[in-house]
Amino acid sequence: MGQLKIRNMEEFAAVSGISRPTVSKYFNDPESVRASTRKKIESALEKHDYHPNVFAMNQNRRKTKNIGVVVPNLADPFFSEIGRRVELACIEAGYSPILLSSHGSPTMERDNLNSLRSLKPAGVLLAPFGRMSDKDAVQAFGADFPLVLFDANMSDTGQAFVGTNNAQSVDLMVEYLCRSGEPPCFFEMKSPSNPNANKRRQAYLESMERHKQTPNIFQADGEGWNFEEIGSVEGGRLLLEKAFSTNTVLCSNDRLAIGMLSAAYGLDLRVGHGADCHLRIAGHDDHPFSRFTCPPLTTIAQDYNAIANRAVSTLFGLLETEERPSDREETLFEGRLIMRDSA
Amino acid sequence: MGQLKIRNMEEFAAVSGISRPTVSKYFNDPESVRASTRKKIESALEKHDYHPNVFAMNQNRRKTKNIGVVVPNLADPFFSEIGRRVELACIEAGYSPILLSSHGSPTMERDNLNSLRSLKPAGVLLAPFGRMSDKDAVQAFGADFPLVLFDANMSDTGQAFVGTNNAQSVDLMVEYLCRSGEPPCFFEMKSPSNPNANKRRQAYLESMERHKQTPNIFQADGEGWNFEEIGSVEGGRLLLEKAFSTNTVLCSNDRLAIGMLSAAYGLDLRVGHGADCHLRIAGHDDHPFSRFTCPPLTTIAQDYNAIANRAVSTLFGLLETEERPSDREETLFEGRLIMRDSA
DNA sequence: ATTAAAAATTAACGCGCGTAAAAATAAGAT
DNA sequence: ATCTTATTTTTACGCGCGTTAATTTTTAAT
Numbered sequence: 001m002g003q004l005k006i007r008n009m010e011e012f013a014a015v016s017g018i019s020r021p022t023v024s025k026y027f028n029d030p031e032s033v034r035a036s037t038r039k040k041i042e043s044a045l046e047k048h049d050y051h052p053n054v055f056a057m058n059q060n061r062r063k064t065k066n067i068g069v070v071v072p073n074l075a076d077p078f079f080s081e082i083g084r085r086v087e088l089a090c091i092e093a094g095y096s097p098i099l100l101s102s103h104g105s106p107t108m109e110r111d112n113l114n115s116l117r118s119l120k121p122a123g124v125l126l127a128p129f130g131r132m133s134d135k136d137a138v139q140a141f142g143a144d145f146p147l148v149l150f151d152a153n154m155s156d157t158g159q160a161f162v163g164t165n166n167a168q169s170v171d172l173m174v175e176y177l178c179r180s181g182e183p184p185c186f187f188e189m190k191s192p193s194n195p196n197a198n199k200r201r202q203a204y205l206e207s208m209e210r211h212k213q214t215p216n217i218f219q220a221d222g223e224g225w226n227f228e229e230i231g232s233v234e235g236g237r238l239l240l241e242k243a244f245s246t247n248t249v250l251c252s253n254d255r256l257a258i259g260m261l262s263a264a265y266g267l268d269l270r271v272g273h274g275a276d277c278h279l280r281i282a283g284h285d286d287h288p289f290s291r292f293t294c295p296p297l298t299t300i301a302q303d304y305n306a307i308a309n310r311a312v313s314t315l316f317g318l319l320e321t322e323e324r325p326s327d328r329e330e331t332l333f334e335g336r337l338i339m340r341d342s343a
Numbered sequence: 344m345g346q347l348k349i350r351n352m353e354e355f356a357a358v359s360g361i362s363r364p365t366v367s368k369y370f371n372d373p374e375s376v377r378a379s380t381r382k383k384i385e386s387a388l389e390k391h392d393y394h395p396n397v398f399a400m401n402q403n404r405r406k407t408k409n410i411g412v413v414v415p416n417l418a419d420p421f422f423s424e425i426g427r428r429v430e431l432a433c434i435e436a437g438y439s440p441i442l443l444s445s446h447g448s449p450t451m452e453r454d455n456l457n458s459l460r461s462l463k464p465a466g467v468l469l470a471p472f473g474r475m476s477d478k479d480a481v482q483a484f485g486a487d488f489p490l491v492l493f494d495a496n497m498s499d500t501g502q503a504f505v506g507t508n509n510a511q512s513v514d515l516m517v518e519y520l521c522r523s524g525e526p527p528c529f530f531e532m533k534s535p536s537n538p539n540a541n542k543r544r545q546a547y548l549e550s551m552e553r554h555k556q557t558p559n560i561f562q563a564d565g566e567g568w569n570f571e572e573i574g575s576v577e578g579g580r581l582l583l584e585k586a587f588s589t590n591t592v593l594c595s596n597d598r599l600a601i602g603m604l605s606a607a608y609g610l611d612l613r614v615g616h617g618a619d620c621h622l623r624i625a626g627h628d629d630h631p632f633s634r635f636t637c638p639p640l641t642t643i644a645q646d647y648n649a650i651a652n653r654a655v656s657t658l659f660g661l662l663e664t665e666e667r668p669s670d671r672e673e674t675l676f677e678g679r680l681i682m683r684d685s686a
Numbered sequence: 687a688t689t690a691a692a693a694a695t696t697a698a699c700g701c702g703c704g705t706a707a708a709a710a711t712a713a714g715a716t
Numbered sequence: 717a718t719c720t721t722a723t724t725t726t727t728a729c730g731c732g733c734g735t736t737a738a739t740t741t742t743t744a745a746t
Contacts, residue, residue, distance in 0.1 A: 056702035294637035399732035
């Protein structure tokens, strides 16, 4: 390390033998300076450990290297997992991700977007609540900053959307369940905030019709994010009442299914596709714990990696072109059937 | 809203009828100005929606309102939950939490601390890896910024530590298990990075001795954060080999227990304290999913709220006093026995 | 009304860096 | 060697706000 402490870019420019404006240019984009000067700067960088003051940098720069990442709830493993991958992809590309959780509150989602405004983000990746989101706020934000939605779509909001093709994924599951046993009933929340839930219900109805089966939808009361609890209490009640018209239940998501599995266990109902089983339960999302439920949960795997990477690369595409594309791009990845023991 | 857009503090000071230095003082601490002027500023604030430029603010302020929060792995529900509470407590107090996950990599923990340096945080809350952490880096950081450790302790590092009293909590569980059935074996990872694991093993040994029982420790091979997987594979192998010397297994944490429960289910071993059960399994941490395992997991609840709040309030205490206290404060909260069906 | 203390105003500087314009230099091509 | 073009240097200003010192005003106490 160097002997004297470098206090600012001026001093660093001095010791590296390059003028300050050029050094400034380097820190904005190392490729923008001649290879020989880049080398000088970088060797000085090794000797002196200088970091430009981020606050002074961002104050004057037109666009920062900040990328906002907003998810509805980090406590949900689905979002912590996809948030993780998005974060890493941003770092990989030399950006600074700022991960914000809305902690289950649409109000905080709006607050988070407002906080981000003052950070002048280069762009933002948002997994919105959906119908509970403050649509005006999100749209306004999308008008002011490059905005890519993921997981949950909102019409005419942001410049692009990346998610899973629920129609395809649910059909895949329904097809499998119909082929391998009794046709599935559908279990979901009564008033889901996430638009995927509605897409999945719709997909279930259409798929059942295509298979010439009678659809049967059961909706659980309950608000909030305690999906396992709701799945356990309401699902357990339905099981106890023998409400389900077939021995197969497709849950709108894994967390409901996990709750329902728990209830079934409590009621001594053996879940699975074996001869001695009373009931089949399937989920959707391939929640990290679904491999370890009892029995392991048959589900649909969303392509976390593809969604995260595409969301990030789509945003970077937006950053490069500068001008807003008139067409809103929607990318849907296919779900993959994960056959385990529960169905 | 106001007619003309306010561009900076100068203009805002003008419309509010207060001089800029006083306005600046207000934004630094609203209580520091006379009530009458505060009122003027705040009513102007309502009319004009002006936000001081955070970058310009932080550039010159001695200390920012940023609080760094670093956890080893947000994908672990324990950390996402405690991170959540810490975040909210910071916001509550008017600070800006910056949540960083090290994604299971001690290298990234060091990188995260370095990134935080450039954000001039008022203070930092760190749940370190423990023995895998770059101890020098963490200590150096603690010398430069107010630093409170939580969850995992590191000797002589940071100004305070807040966590759970593993000796007490494990003893509570051992006591319960011995009283209600066969004494527990102990199941853990062979080379745990988290120092709590070592504390728990030690506590198990001491508690067993106190109960005049022979301790039996089983250590699973395996690295990384796939605790459920390790618990399932290694735990399953031990079950199959009938390696455990009693019918009761205390797992070092819930995630291992969840994996083991899954393995037991696969082997058709009935888990629980009922007459028809083969095996008792207990955990530690009261993982959010432990209520929904099959059977629901008997475990120790760490006091998330108390830990989060105390960590935050301890840090704020440090911020106020300014000077570093010579004595490093360690606060341990007691665990609570959560009796469910698995043991 | 007088006075001491508290708070606000005025004026001015600095923080660390982005950026623009003009001049100087270096690199590559002829 | 000459010219063109791409880079760098020099010089200088500005961003938005923190902060200080000297001065004026306000407040509260006598």
